[in-house]
Structure formats: structure tokens, C-alpha cells
Amino acid sequence: MDFTVKDVIHVERYHVFEAHLLKEGKALFYLGEKTYEVHSFQMNESEYAIRFMPREEGLWRYTVISDNTEENGKFNCVPNTGNNHGMVHAEGFHFRYDDGARYLPFGTTCYAWIHQPEEIQEETLRSLDSAPFNKIRMCVFPKHMPYNHNEPEYFPFGKKADGTWDVRKPEPRFWQNLEKRIGKLGNMGIEVDLILFHPYDRWGFSTLSMEECLVYLNYCVARLGGYRNIWWSLANEYDLITARKTEDWETFGRTLVEKDPYHHLISIHHCFTPFPKADWMTHCSMQTGLVRNALLWRKEYQLPVIIDECGYEGNIEFGWGNLSAFELVHRCWSAVSSGAYVTHGETFFREDEVLWWAKGGVLRGEGVVRLRFLKDLLSGLPQELDPLPSPKWLPNPNESKPNEGEGAEGIVAALLKMPEAERNRLVLELRPALVGSPDYRLEYLGRTCPVFRDLELPETGSYQVDVIDIWDMTCKTAEPDTHGKIRINLPGKEGIAVLVKRLSSQGL
Amino acid sequence: MDFTVKDVIHVERYHVFEAHLLKEGKALFYLGEKTYEVHSFQMNESEYAIRFMPREEGLWRYTVISDNTEENGKFNCVPNTGNNHGMVHAEGFHFRYDDGARYLPFGTTCYAWIHQPEEIQEETLRSLDSAPFNKIRMCVFPKHMPYNHNEPEYFPFGKKADGTWDVRKPEPRFWQNLEKRIGKLGNMGIEVDLILFHPYDRWGFSTLSMEECLVYLNYCVARLGGYRNIWWSLANEYDLITARKTEDWETFGRTLVEKDPYHHLISIHHCFTPFPKADWMTHCSMQTGLVRNALLWRKEYQLPVIIDECGYEGNIEFGWGNLSAFELVHRCWSAVSSGAYVTHGETFFREDEVLWWAKGGVLRGEGVVRLRFLKDLLSGLPQELDPLPSPKWLPNPNESKPNEGEGAEGIVAALLKMPEAERNRLVLELRPALVGSPDYRLEYLGRTCPVFRDLELPETGSYQVDVIDIWDMTCKTAEPDTHGKIRINLPGKEGIAVLVKRLSSQGL
Structure with missing residues (x-):
């Protein structure tokens, strides 16, 4: 068997280990109970290669099988450094690097x-x-x-x-x-x-x-x-x-x-x-x-x-x-x-x-x-943001029942008479662009231009309210420490968002 | 019978003729072969009235019937003047005053x-x-x-x-x-x-x-x-x-x-x-x-x-x-x-x-x-504007067949696979906002910001092309006299419209 191994001694976690072969083949990589199988690919007319990315630190052993022969080897996978956080994977509705670092695409x-x-x-x-x-x-x-x-x-x-x-x-x-x-x-x-x-x-x-x-x-x-x-x-x-x-x-x-x-x-x-x-x-x-x-x-x-x-x-x-x-x-x-x-x-x-x-x-x-x-x-913000529920009076998309709510019966009844596809689209328009996490609540007001926003924060606890201008790229604190029902003044222009941060006590 | 007639002599066309009664009643108004029947309404506790709008000039005769009696009368309907063009009625997809004047709501x-x-x-x-x-x-x-x-x-x-x-x-x-x-x-x-x-x-x-x-x-x-x-x-x-x-x-x-x-x-x-x-x-x-x-x-x-x-x-x-x-x-x-x-x-x-x-x-x-x-x-513009057909490659809303067209088969096939309601909405977005009349063609480019627009005018004839800024309220002539395939430079901002006017020869 004819192959050469580059960088055999130490491979950084999430880096590429590469072995070159003269014929097609495959390789098995082992660490503890983990086994990975990877196939060779043609580099050029006379050369093939095998590539492997170790995702766990430790001493990896491998067997390369090519041209009816097997050859064993090993390399040491050392910790990832700097910008290298590994692969990105999906977690719920969000993403994260393999090493746990946050990834916001x-x-x-x-x-x-x-x-x-x-x-x-x-x-x-x-x-x-x-x-x-x-x-x-x-x-x-x-x-x-x-x-x-x-x-x-x-x-x-x-x-x-x-x-x-x-x-x-x-x-x-x-x-x-x-x-x-x-x-x-x-x-x-x-x-x-x-x-x-x-x-x-x-x-x-x-x-x-x-x-x-x-x-x-x-x-x-x-x-x-x-x-x-x-x-x-x-x-x-x-x-x-x-x-x-x-x-x-x-x-x-x-x-x-x-x-x-x-x-x-x-x-x-x-x-x-x-x-x-x-x-x-x-x-x-x-x-x-x-x-x-x-x-x-x-x-x-x-x-x-x-x-x-x-x-x-x-x-x-x-x-x-x-x-x-x-x-x-x-x-x-x-x-x-x-x-x-x-x-x-x-x-x-x-x-x-x-x-x-x-x-x-x-x-x-x-x-x-x-x-x-x-x-x-x-x-x-240290937490991922997910959509918060619609206001009570608004049916959810894809649901033929409204949320429980007082008042606005005429509106709910009329919405529910619409064809589902049209209602879904309309509800998307009517629904606030509102996401949140345990400690944060972000509402983007889009192209609407209100001069104020009434917020219903919990009656106890401490909350900070910032007003964000998406175009001017400013984030100004409107209320450094507040709670309960409050009115926040806004500039009355397109592209404004309101960010609420919980400083202490109860959830939003 | 007890009624008084105000302004009995001359009533301007499309003005109100009014008669007052002490009891409920109705009236018939005649001119040539036309007859109108109108009913009284209560003005106050002791008085009723009849109102009538003559829409034809000439000598109108009328009979008021109230409290089991009839009384006849007449008035002269004289031409409408000034701002008075009569009622507005629908004509096709547009509106017009009764006297033929244009009405754009x-x-x-x-x-x-x-x-x-x-x-x-x-x-x-x-x-x-x-x-x-x-x-x-x-x-x-x-x-x-x-x-x-x-x-x-x-x-x-x-x-x-x-x-x-x-x-x-x-x-x-x-x-x-x-x-x-x-x-x-x-x-x-x-x-x-x-x-x-x-x-x-x-x-x-x-x-x-x-x-x-x-x-x-x-x-x-x-x-x-x-x-x-x-x-x-x-x-x-x-x-x-x-x-x-x-x-x-x-x-x-x-x-x-x-x-x-x-x-x-x-x-x-x-x-x-x-x-x-x-x-x-x-x-x-x-x-x-x-x-x-x-x-x-x-x-x-x-x-x-x-x-x-x-x-x-x-x-x-x-x-x-x-x-x-x-x-x-x-x-x-x-x-x-x-x-x-x-x-x-x-x-x-x-x-x-x-x-x-x-x-x-x-x-x-x-x-x-x-x-x-x-x-x-x-x-x-002396003519009303109506939507012009979609580009050839784009299916019309509510139609499951595309227009005849060359090229873009993949796009047409993909569009036709969509649910009809979704396709209709999308086609509305994709379709140019383009209206025209025999001598005019107006395209509004909406929030898109192109720096040019290619027009295919007829190869002969004479056309004027104006570029309109809907916000700055300017209408500038880009081409005073042109024809055939041309490129019009645009400012690359939202709120631009292009108006083409036929000066001579062939239709747009």
C-alpha cells in the first residue's frame, strides 16, 4: 500500500486530517466507541485522498483500506483555538457551533x-x-x-x-x-x-x-x-x-x-x-x-x-x-x-x-x-429570540379558533369567515413582529410610524426599555428602570424597534 | 291640500326642487316621456317635504298627492352652470358626471x-x-x-x-x-x-x-x-x-x-x-x-x-x-x-x-x-387608464395557463405548480404596475429602485417619455421624441413612474 500522511502528529479539533493514496479507497477512524467511515476522492489522474475532520480531542486511530491492503495509523487531536468552533448545527429553531459557541447566521x-x-x-x-x-x-x-x-x-x-x-x-x-x-x-x-x-x-x-x-x-x-x-x-x-x-x-x-x-x-x-x-x-x-x-x-x-x-x-x-x-x-x-x-x-x-x-x-x-x-x-443578547404569542383577540395563523379574548368579537368573527390562506396572510400582517426570550422582548414596528407604544410590563420587577432606530443605528434607553403599564414615546418614523430587558424579578 | 313651493320658476339642472306639505305624500314629475316618483319625508313635527332633482332641461310638470288631494304645478329646468356637472355615474371601470365631464375620484x-x-x-x-x-x-x-x-x-x-x-x-x-x-x-x-x-x-x-x-x-x-x-x-x-x-x-x-x-x-x-x-x-x-x-x-x-x-x-x-x-x-x-x-x-x-x-x-x-x-x-391625460396585459411569460391572475411566450419555461412551470391563491398574489407582485390608453402608457415602479428601464416602443411613430418622481412631484421629459427599443435612465430611487405619450402614428 502506498500512501502518505500529512500532519500526522497533531490535528486541531475540527481541522482536516488528510491522507493521500495512489488508488481509490476508504478509511475508518476510531476514538473510544466512535467510528467514522470516509471515502477517498480523486485528486488528479494519479492520486487519491482521504479527508477526515476529528470532532473529539484525543488519540485517533485509523485504518486506510485501498488496493486490497490495509494500513493503520494514529494522530492526536488537540483543542480547537481562536475562531475555530467546529461545525454549525441546528438546535431547535436556532444554530450553534459544535463547541457550544453561539452562531447567529x-x-x-x-x-x-x-x-x-x-x-x-x-x-x-x-x-x-x-x-x-x-x-x-x-x-x-x-x-x-x-x-x-x-x-x-x-x-x-x-x-x-x-x-x-x-x-x-x-x-x-x-x-x-x-x-x-x-x-x-x-x-x-x-x-x-x-x-x-x-x-x-x-x-x-x-x-x-x-x-x-x-x-x-x-x-x-x-x-x-x-x-x-x-x-x-x-x-x-x-x-x-x-x-x-x-x-x-x-x-x-x-x-x-x-x-x-x-x-x-x-x-x-x-x-x-x-x-x-x-x-x-x-x-x-x-x-x-x-x-x-x-x-x-x-x-x-x-x-x-x-x-x-x-x-x-x-x-x-x-x-x-x-x-x-x-x-x-x-x-x-x-x-x-x-x-x-x-x-x-x-x-x-x-x-x-x-x-x-x-x-x-x-x-x-x-x-x-x-x-x-x-x-x-x-x-x-445572551438568549435566542422566538416569536411571542399574538395578542389575545387575533387568531393564530393556521388556526380556525381565536385566542381567548375579551372584546373585538366582530373582528374575530369576520376574520374567521375569511378563507384560511387569506386569513393567514392577513394575520401575519396584523400580528406584531414580536420575539422574546426569558429576559428580553424585541418588537420591530416595521414601516409603521407610531409616536408612542403602550407596554404592559409586569406590575413588579425592574425593566429597561430601549428604543432602536434601525437606519440611524442608535439604541437609546427610554426607561432605565420601570414596570407595569407604561407609554414609551417614539419618533413616529419607519424602522423603529423597542427592546425590553428584564433587570430583576419577574418574567416578562 | 296645503303646500308651498319654493323657487317654482327656475330650477337649475341637478339642483333641488323642494315642495313643503303638511301631511305625508308623494309627487310625480314629468318631462316628455320621463316620469319620476318621489316620496315625502318629515321635516319636523308639523311639516313634510318633497325634493326632486331635475336632470333634464325643460318645463317640468308635477302632481303632488297628499292627504287624498292632488295639486299640479310646473317649473322650468335651466342649464347647469359652473361647478355643477350633475350626478356621477359609473362608466365601465371609471366614472363620469351626467353632463359628460370627467370625474376621477x-x-x-x-x-x-x-x-x-x-x-x-x-x-x-x-x-x-x-x-x-x-x-x-x-x-x-x-x-x-x-x-x-x-x-x-x-x-x-x-x-x-x-x-x-x-x-x-x-x-x-x-x-x-x-x-x-x-x-x-x-x-x-x-x-x-x-x-x-x-x-x-x-x-x-x-x-x-x-x-x-x-x-x-x-x-x-x-x-x-x-x-x-x-x-x-x-x-x-x-x-x-x-x-x-x-x-x-x-x-x-x-x-x-x-x-x-x-x-x-x-x-x-x-x-x-x-x-x-x-x-x-x-x-x-x-x-x-x-x-x-x-x-x-x-x-x-x-x-x-x-x-x-x-x-x-x-x-x-x-x-x-x-x-x-x-x-x-x-x-x-x-x-x-x-x-x-x-x-x-x-x-x-x-x-x-x-x-x-x-x-x-x-x-x-x-x-x-x-x-x-x-x-x-x-x-x-385626456383618456382613462386601464391595466395593460402582463408580460408574455407571466400567467395572468386566476388563470392556470400562462400567456404564450418564449423562454422562461422553468419559471412558468414552477408558477403553475403553486396553489392558485398564492400564485395570484405572487403574480400581482411580479406584474408591472402598468396602465394605458390609446395614447398613453403609465408604469409605476413602486418601491423598486432601477437605474434604467428598457422600453419597447413601436419601431415607427413618435413618442414622448417622461420620468415622474412621485415624492418630489416632478415630471421630466427624458425623451421628447423617440420610438423603438430604448433605454431610459432613472434615478434609482423609490417612487418613480414612467409616462409614455404617443405624439403621432402607431399605437403604443
Whole structure:
């Protein structure tokens, strides 16, 4: 047997252990009662590799099986350091790193940035370095669409004699570049929401056969699964890919769960119709401008919800790509105040067609700094926020009975006579964008412009009330220490939120 | 028989001819082959009156029948003058005055202004005098609601011995004031969209018996039907009035059509569920913040659509009453660009609770002047605007087939897989807010911020393209004389519209 092991002595927890082989093979890794099986992938015409990410500290033993021989080895997994907190996993409606650190997704979108010239890729990394984003939505396959006409330098596969893609012939330079980018992003604390399929295609990647797709998926798992910051996004806008049926996506999902020993996060992103709940889904990756729909999706999926496309800040000709900065920031606050997370994107017209949302480059929107403000604010609250119940008089979405309540019988009766779909939508509008935790309560007032808000805090205890301006990025204490029924004065403009913090005594 | 006739010699067309009687009675009015029958109404304890609005010039003859006697008379109907264009009626999806003059509804809302102290009523009239509004939504009955706690000076009826309302005992001072206001508004060119019932009640007007309601409606018709500027609004938010069933409203509608010899405009306004189409309806009086729904309602009702409540500019605590001025103006432009008309309202907090939407007083919003700009712009176009077809690739609302189109098959297929209600809502969002006439084409770009718009004008002919800023109230000519495929530069901000005018040759 012929293989070489790099970095055999010490591997940091959640880093990649890599072994090189001359033939295909697999490896088993053992620690205590844990066993992981990982498969090799082809590096180039003459070389294969095995990658493994240890998630527990200690002395790992392994057996590499290749070419009918076995070889054993061991390495020491040492504690993770600095920015390395391990993989992100779902916990209830939220996310957390493996080492217990908090992770609040604030993603951005650069679908085809790895298919751009080297200098643009480097520029993108510099931009990300000074941006607040900790997740990036990006595709393996190149993108064909308005503002996306340039040909990438490398493709993931070589071609057969007949000119079609040979999925068994990976193009080393493509994958080396991709994993270089994944590694760099990992060091920057940025999760890679890797989009495995998408509809915007002129090369034939969206119409591979099912068998070819599975070869490709297995390759992705073997080659990239060892990176702690990989998330699998089965598709961008799966419902626009006409070559695939629902069952195909189910097959892909199950394949990933089966083959990925680490169980990285898995989602599938839609354009018009959300994919039905499936066992392999770890969270919802949604598209909508009506981000308050997150409330319904949380209920339906019982998973964390990320609105991965709510429209992009920009000024191009398409409705999805010409939101004002305020509208983007407003949608992000609405999403967060509906118990969801949200992903940023920018589409500012440039003659050279280098638009952030597809190609990366530079950020120029006014939203970024305000998303940082939101991220910092949420990160500063030590508890995750979940939607609080509707006011008593308002029926819950998807429920034909109102909450118990006094008064407003006419309104409740009239609401209950509406068709359910219409009522649900209306209730979402009527319902306050209100989330809370044991010690915090955040209400986002959206585009409404009230000059006051009446709060009913508990009659005893001590509470601080802050008024937040999402655009001016201020957080001013309106009441440093209060309780009971109070009226808070507000500036009467769009984009105001009210944060209540419990200082002592009773719950909110 | 005892009656006196005022102003018997000459009555201006569309003015009120009035005869006073000592007993109940009715009258027949003749001109050529036309006959109108009108009933008397009680003015006070000892006096009745008959009112008649002649709509044709010439010598009218009449017979008054009362107390078992008949008396004949005649008067001369002379041409209408000045601001008097007669009644407004529906024509297709639009409105017109009886004398052929154009009428583009730009209403406002002062539900309970006639129930306020005299000085506020006078202030309201002064405000209206310098405002652009040509319709007002106002109630016969007083209003009970937040910011509406004061007791009116007069009620429409006296009371029975048991303290309940006696609908057969009209309170003269109430009705004299109401008709004084109607007359004054008529002189100002303002139509009175008179709300006959509403749910916001602490006095018992919303729970009268059906018999009492019909007595009241007959009284309204006899007393107020002669005013050219009356529209009958059966209800504000009929679906919140728990005492009434759908059949009751049908009865009211049929009663008005039967008893009102002039067939004034009739509508019924909803809160959550639009009233089903009925023969007696002349137009739709809708409530929604999603004003683009007008496209669906036009299709469903085949009637003119007025969004009579799209939310109010203001800063109170309720979501319906704290729109920014921009949001209100934006909704108005969206409505107009969806083939509908729209009604204004203001709810700015005041300690004295005198909010325009209920009580009148003074206007302080930034929307009014911008609605004037919109009204002037539309009035300046000599043709009414109707929705233009969707782009080829987009299915029409309520249609499960897409338009014929090339490309975008994936998008069309995905759209068609959506549940119909969801698809309809989405198509409304995706569809351009585009209306046109033989010589004009107006597209409102809403909150989108594109820096250009590509237009495909006919390859021959001459067209002028103007760019409108709905907030800055500017209309700048981008292309004084053009044709074919062109790109128009835009400022990349919210609230922009593009107006194309055909100067010569082919249609748009």
C-alpha cells in the first residue's frame, strides 16, 4: 500500500486530517466507541485522498483500506483555538457551533464568485474580511443569467470524447481553488452554504443524469465534507430546475445524510414553492419578500428558518434586484422579529457586470453596516429570540379558533369567515413582529410610524426599555428602570424597534 | 291640500326642487316621456317635504298627492352652470358626471365630522376648500372608537318612552345640519360617499331592527336623494357588523335601487371580506393595504374599483393609522397603476383627539399635496387608464395557463405548480404596475429602485417619455421624441413612474 500522511502528529479539533493514496479507497477512524467511515476522492489522474475532520480531542486511530491492503495509523487531536468552533448545527429553531459557541447566521450571496478571475476572487475575500457576514451562499457550478455571461476558467469536470461532461474526471484546478476558498472562508469564520445544483445553466450541469449527479454528490462529500464550515444546499431554486422531480431531490438528500459522516447542515432553496418537509433537512432555506411568513414556516417545519433570499439591495432592472437599502434592512429586521434569520445580497448595476450577488468584488450598499448593527445587537443578547404569542383577540395563523379574548368579537368573527390562506396572510400582517426570550422582548414596528407604544410590563420587577432606530443605528434607553403599564414615546418614523430587558424579578 | 313651493320658476339642472306639505305624500314629475316618483319625508313635527332633482332641461310638470288631494304645478329646468356637472355615474371601470365631464375620484375620509362642534365642522370645510379632494367618506351615524369618545350634539332620531331610538321621529336639527353640509360640499365639487351603517357604535344604531333600518333608508332616500352629490355607501366595514347577515345587505341594496329614482352610486365597504358582487352595486368600495389586488377585483366584479381604505397617513398606535406619507402616496400610485382609484385619510395623534379621519379639522400630512400632483397629472391625460396585459411569460391572475411566450419555461412551470391563491398574489407582485390608453402608457415602479428601464416602443411613430418622481412631484421629459427599443435612465430611487405619450402614428 502506498500512501502518505500529512500532519500526522497533531490535528486541531475540527481541522482536516488528510491522507493521500495512489488508488481509490476508504478509511475508518476510531476514538473510544466512535467510528467514522470516509471515502477517498480523486485528486488528479494519479492520486487519491482521504479527508477526515476529528470532532473529539484525543488519540485517533485509523485504518486506510485501498488496493486490497490495509494500513493503520494514529494522530492526536488537540483543542480547537481562536475562531475555530467546529461545525454549525441546528438546535431547535436556532444554530450553534459544535463547541457550544453561539452562531447567529448573517449570510451574504455571491453565487458564482469562484468562477471569476483570480483578482476578483481576492477582492471578494478582502470585502468579506471587513464585512459582518458569517455565511456565504455560493455555487459549485457556474451561473448563466443576465450579468453572468463570462465563461469560467475552470469547470468541475473534464469532458468525454463526445463533448459531454465526464463527472468521473474531476478538474483538479477547479476543486483546488474551491477548497482553497472554503478553507480561507473557514479561517474568517464564514460558513459556506454550498449550492450543489441550480437552474441558471448554459453548460449542461442542470441536466446531468441521476447517476452522474450521485457521482458528483459523493465526490463533494468525500472531498469537501472534512471542512467544518460546509453546509449542503441541495439547490438554489430547485423548483426552476425542470430536469428534476421531487423524488430526485429526496434521493440527493438521503444520499448526503448517508454518505456524510459529520451530518453537515442540509437544506434546499426554492423560488416559488417551498420543498416539503423531509427527514434529511436540518433547516429551511427560503425565498420570499414577505419574510413574516417565517412564522408559518417555523410552525410547519419545526426547523430553524433562514430567509436566504428576500431580495437584494441594488438598482438593476429586476424586481428581486432593486430594493432600497432601507427595504433590505427592514426585511432583515422583520425576519429576525419573526423568529427567522436572513441573508444579504447586493445587485448594483456595473457596466463590467461584476455584481456582488453573483461575482463578488466590492460591497457598496448602505445595508451592510446596518446588518452589522443588527448582528451586534442580537449577539449582545445572551438568549435566542422566538416569536411571542399574538395578542389575545387575533387568531393564530393556521388556526380556525381565536385566542381567548375579551372584546373585538366582530373582528374575530369576520376574520374567521375569511378563507384560511387569506386569513393567514392577513394575520401575519396584523400580528406584531414580536420575539422574546426569558429576559428580553424585541418588537420591530416595521414601516409603521407610531409616536408612542403602550407596554404592559409586569406590575413588579425592574425593566429597561430601549428604543432602536434601525437606519440611524442608535439604541437609546427610554426607561432605565420601570414596570407595569407604561407609554414609551417614539419618533413616529419607519424602522423603529423597542427592546425590553428584564433587570430583576419577574418574567416578562 | 296645503303646500308651498319654493323657487317654482327656475330650477337649475341637478339642483333641488323642494315642495313643503303638511301631511305625508308623494309627487310625480314629468318631462316628455320621463316620469319620476318621489316620496315625502318629515321635516319636523308639523311639516313634510318633497325634493326632486331635475336632470333634464325643460318645463317640468308635477302632481303632488297628499292627504287624498292632488295639486299640479310646473317649473322650468335651466342649464347647469359652473361647478355643477350633475350626478356621477359609473362608466365601465371609471366614472363620469351626467353632463359628460370627467370625474376621477380622489376622496378623503372624515367619518364623523358632522358630529363634531360647529367650529370644527367649519374648519373642516375650510380645509377641504384648499385640498384636492372631490369625494368624502362620512357617516350618518356617530362613531364610537379610540379617539372618538365625545358625544354628538344631535342624533338622527328622537327616542321612544323606553329610551330606544324612534326612527319615525327624525331630529330636524341633525338632518338640517347634514343637508347643509351636503349642499356646501356639492358647491365645492365634493361627492358625499354617505355611509349608512357602520360597526363603531355605542348608541344602538348598528343593532336597529330590519324594519327600523328600512324606515331609516327610505327617509335618507326621500330627504337626501335630491342632492346630486350623494353616493350611497351601505356600510363601512359591513363584515364587522354582527347584527346583519348577507341577506340584510342585499335587502338594503335592493331597497335603495327601488326607492332612489336617480340611481345614485351604491357600494358596500368591507374590512376583511369583500361583499359578493350584486346587481345593485355600481362600483367596488374596498379596503386593503395590498392595493394591487384591484386587478383581481376588476376582473371579478367588472366594476370600477375604489380602494376606499388603504391605510391612513399618521402616527397613532394602530397599524391602519400610522403609514408614512411616502407609503400612503406609494399606495395611491400603486392603486391608480392597477386600474383603481383610491381614498385618502389622516390619523395624526392629537391630545384633543381631533383626528382628520374621524373628525375633520385641519390637514397636516405630507401626502395631500402629492395626491394633488397625481390628480392633476391624471386629469391632464385626456383618456382613462386601464391595466395593460402582463408580460408574455407571466400567467395572468386566476388563470392556470400562462400567456404564450418564449423562454422562461422553468419559471412558468414552477408558477403553475403553486396553489392558485398564492400564485395570484405572487403574480400581482411580479406584474408591472402598468396602465394605458390609446395614447398613453403609465408604469409605476413602486418601491423598486432601477437605474434604467428598457422600453419597447413601436419601431415607427413618435413618442414622448417622461420620468415622474412621485415624492418630489416632478415630471421630466427624458425623451421628447423617440420610438423603438430604448433605454431610459432613472434615478434609482423609490417612487418613480414612467409616462409614455404617443405624439403621432402607431399605437403604443
